[in-house]
Amino acid sequence: MNDTLPLLDTTQLSPMPAAEPAKILLLYGSLRERSYSRLAAEEAARILRYLGATTRLYDPTGLPLPDAADETHPKVAELRDSATWCDGFVWSSPERHGAMTGIMKAQIDWIPLNMGGVRPTQGKTLAVMQVCGGSQSFNAVNQLRILGRWMRLITIPNQSSVPKAYLEFDEAGRMKPSPYYQRIVDVMEELMKFTLLTRDIRDDLVNRYSERIETAAEVSARVNQRSI
Template sequence: MECHRRILMSVSFTNCYSVFLNRKCSRRRQCCSSKSKYYCCNWKDYQPDDWIARLHWKEVTNNNKNNHYEESRQEPVISPRILILYGSLRQGSLSKALAYEAARILYKLGADVRIYHPQSLPVQDPQYETHPKVQEFIQLYNWSQGQLWCSPVHHGSMSSVLKNQLDWYTFPPSGRTVAFCQVQGGQLSGAAVHHMFTIALSLNMIIAPCYLIVPETFREFSSEGRMKAGPYREKLVQVMEALYKLTCITNQQSPFFMESQLEYLT
């Protein structure tokens, strides 16, 4: 219940409340049919008591309703476009399982979510720029407004699988939002998150104010690849909520964040 209470909170950003309350089911069905290649939730496959299915945004009550909310609810709905990258090729990868769990949450919140699968992506080299997996990655990169990076810890850093994906960025993703998730088999360490943070800073990305580190990740997932109840699952909800809200805000002012607004007077 504590997990649910965290998500039941009122927000006060201009233009965000309409995104929270006015999502259309028909739009989601179209999303499922056209983007299933990358991943899209189909809630008919889940039981009504699924923990993610029970998440919802708090309705405006008479106690906290005001003109600001009423005006924002009338504006068009624009679902933030979020690309998820994970850093493992191993079958049964827990970083991939966490990426899918994050995608389920973001989709439930109202985002347009796609997961890029890095299998067969060549090592970064200009001679491979026309490779189909490279072109697919660049298209998703250009499509995205926000991103989630999820990596295991390899030799005290992020995995080379995720780093290779980031190396294929043809130009810095300035103005895009990003959040981080780290999985590891051992005790708590922030090595991968630290290096992802450094890379995001160098790319001029807008970093979410919280991140997730899951130590001994094998203990936190069921055999079906679903995250067990506990503090790390609650933290994942918190991080996805922050990424969703931040992307909604920056999306409303996309040119301002993604293009330089300063010049010298002549």
């Protein structure tokens, strides 16, 4: 991926160095050869790397539908490994029939809340984006926010929606200068800030009273069972 960023005014945007670079996983929701949700995610990844992050862009090609395979499927295993690896997410979906695509939802559905004692999403950060074939809409990002809350992600306040996306990218697949590009920069900058501020206290953020008393009850039951 070409990492040049000729659109950035670097006098107004500074990298955010950290001892351990923020790790961001980007998901997109279309398999088309010229997928605008993928192109938007690629632009987001370039910006994130400029800011100091390490990124992974997951290709959903070949991912089975949820329940059509098990977690040992190579594409499922790859997705879950990347979800465990990352500190934060970017979800970029087209809007289709007033909603996110099934491809986008399938990826999210394959990521569990808990996985062998590991929480792939809980306490991590999330930025949501969408591309539109027509006028600007926010249906997909609104749905993604609901899913982010369900997955116990820290979904940042800012978001991106690119109307008439076919007009916003050049023949090489790079985004043209516009307020929509600037908004993606805003969103990625905010995602980096939230990620660096919260990742070291992630375990505290998802430490819940209801789960503590449930765990304590389970431990007590095991102790009592052994004493019988």
